[in-house]
Amino acid sequence: MESIAQGVAQRVIDLVVDALDVNMLIARIDLNVVLARVELNSLLQRVNLNEVVKQIDLNEVLDRTDLNQIVDRLDVNKLMARVDINQIVSQIDIEALVKNTDLGSLMVSSASSFGTEAVDLGRSHAVSMDDTLARWVSRIRRNHTGRAEPPELPNAPEEP
Amino acid sequence: MTAPAAAGQLEPVPRNVGVSPPVPLGGSPQPHAPLSTRETENLRGQHAGFASRLAAFIVDCAVSIGVFMLVLSAASFAASVLTGSSIHWSRDSTWVVVAFFAWEFLYYARFWTANGQTPGMLLLGVQVVGQDGSRVGSRRGLVRTLAFPLSFLLLGLGFLGILLGRDHRALHDVIAGTAVVYCWDAREARLRSLAREGSGRQP
Numbered sequence: 197m198e199s200i201a202q203g204v205a206q207r208v209i210d211l212v213v214d215a216l217d218v219n220m221l222i223a224r225i226d227l228n229v230v231l232a233r234v235e236l237n238s239l240l241q242r243v244n245l246n247e248v249v250k251q252i253d254l255n256e257v258l259d260r261t262d263l264n265q266i267v268d269r270l271d272v273n274k275l276m277a278r279v280d281i282n283q284i285v286s287q288i289d290i291e292a293l294v295k296n297t298d299l300g301s302l303m304v305s306s307a308s309s310f311g312t313e314a315v316d317l318g319r320s321h322a323v324s325m326d327d328t329l330a331r332w333v334s335r336i337r338r339n340h341t342g343r344a345e346p347p348e349l350p351n352a353p354e355e356p
Numbered sequence: 357m358t359a360p361a362a363a364g365q366l367e368p369v370p371r372n373v374g375v376s377p378p379v380p381l382g383g384s385p386q387p388h389a390p391l392s393t394r395e396t397e398n399l400r401g402q403h404a405g406f407a408s409r410l411a412a413f414i415v416d417c418a419v420s421i422g423v424f425m426l427v428l429s430a431a432s433f434a435a436s437v438l439t440g441s442s443i444h445w446s447r448d449s450t451w452v453v454v455a456f457f458a459w460e461f462l463y464y465a466r467f468w469t470a471n472g473q474t475p476g477m478l479l480l481g482v483q484v485v486g487q488d489g490s491r492v493g494s495r496r497g498l499v500r501t502l503a504f505p506l507s508f509l510l511l512g513l514g515f516l517g518i519l520l521g522r523d524h525r526a527l528h529d530v531i532a533g534t535a536v537v538y539c540w541d542a543r544e545a546r547l548r549s550l551a552r553e554g555s556g557r558q559p
Binding site for chain 2: 290291294312313315316318319320322323325326327328329330333337
């Protein structure tokens, strides 16, 4: 009996749903009123945004986005004023940049010659020798002045 | 205030600027470490060591003695052309000795009072500055030149301060209130070296 009633109800619901024009129904609903009654924050808390983002095809989104229009609306000066250029520059590995790019060749052709290279080399060697000498001297001085007497052990056992 | 650098000369070490920040002149030197990227960044303004100063002095000796010999030869040649009889200079001649020491005095006094750098110092990238990092000036430059021979006359003991002293100052530095610091841009030199290395590798 119960199964018959459930079957009838199911059938009635199907007939009603089929008879409904959903688009027309949606058109008659004021979505803003509906949204106003929805607690968006609690809804968002229950949504895993990472999962949502994962499912978005960003390339497709970007293809459909007019970036020029977005850039036009940006106040670049205001944006740059908030950027710490020094911090960005400090993160750049200038040595790697000079070594691996044409910037290095440019520097060499514009500022360097055999004479400069020889002078740089000579100075570097002199500084290295300065350092070596200073280390030797500091080691000798430590050996002469820094050797402390061995501490006296408390309750040292007497030798037989 | 420092005067703008003349063309072809190293920029003088400005007063308390460009001197390596953790080591104000007259203060304690940093522990020495092998020359590395970090070290070269902070080299400018540090007290110059014995080897750099000795190398600069050797270059200066070669330059000053060379110029002196050249002048003597030129004078001898001019005399032989004008009078027909050549002059033979002898190291035992009092005049030659006096002229030599006068020339040496002028040589060092001229360069130290001008910008604290002799040609040898320029080559090695070291510079005489005031004890506080200021320009050496005429008075201190002159006093330093006068006191310089003292370091030799005391059997070279006047130079021991460069090796053993915390500020690497010789006797004539102490007397004149000066110090010798590195003034070359080691960071720039390192970048040049890397650039050469990089351009050598690129096809």
